[in-house]
Amino acid sequence: MLKALIFDVDGTLAETEPVHRTAFNAAFAQAGLTWSWDEALYGDLLQVTGGRERLLHYLAQHRRPEEAARLAPRVPEIYAAKTRAYVSLLASDRLAPRPGVLRLIAEARAAGxxxxxxxxxxxxxxAALLDRLVPEGGFDVVAAGDxxxxxxPAPAVYALALDRLGVAAGEAVAFEDSQNGIRSARGAGLSVVATPSRALPHDDLAEAQAVVSDLGEPEAPHRLIAGEPWPGGHVSLPALRDWHARQAAACPAVGMA
Structure with a gap:
């Protein structure tokens, strides 16, 4: 029985990565650094999960060793400035949820x-994004950051979310937009619906059981990329329940974690 839905955030709830990139560049300027991450570089850096980890990777792979050694102790300071910049930018950015996200959240909440x-x-x-997109709340558990x-792609964050929800992996579905996220969810035993984001157009999402352009709306159907067609071209809660049951029947070992 389907009891819970677990969502990734960036690229899944909304196309937030351009805001993150702008916030990083603002933090660099505030720190007196001349770095500027363009879209192509940031797309490569997104293969490293976690903003602090992304900064450390950039220092190690894209800066000279002496500069990296000098600036590594400032990473917490720079990352904190980036977080403040991101929260501030969200207040003025015209950010919209991805199609179907709020509808499915409302359907799930109404169904308990x-x-x-x-x-x-x-x-x-x-917290800033959820306040912007879902001001009435509704998420029972937030497993985030550190x-x-x-x-x-380690499964730890999904395992933690499942533990805090008090449900088994076989009783939940994960929603992701990246290969690392899919591997994390699958490693925790979850079935996955993937919706590729603009920030990661070339990520391989083949390990998800379903891949659609977005969750879709009744009046604006999504594009099917891989897996079964969804009735009406959108991921509704009734269709998701049926799909989840078929996943469990096809691979009963999945979800036993």
């Missing part, structure tokens, strides 16, 4: 399903 977030993003970032030591 539990809802969770599983993300490597900083808790302040998550709540776990091992970031995606």
């Amino acid at each position: 399903l539990r809802l969770a977030i599983a993300t490597t993003s900083h808790p302040d970032n998550v 709540a776990v030591a091992e970031k995606k």
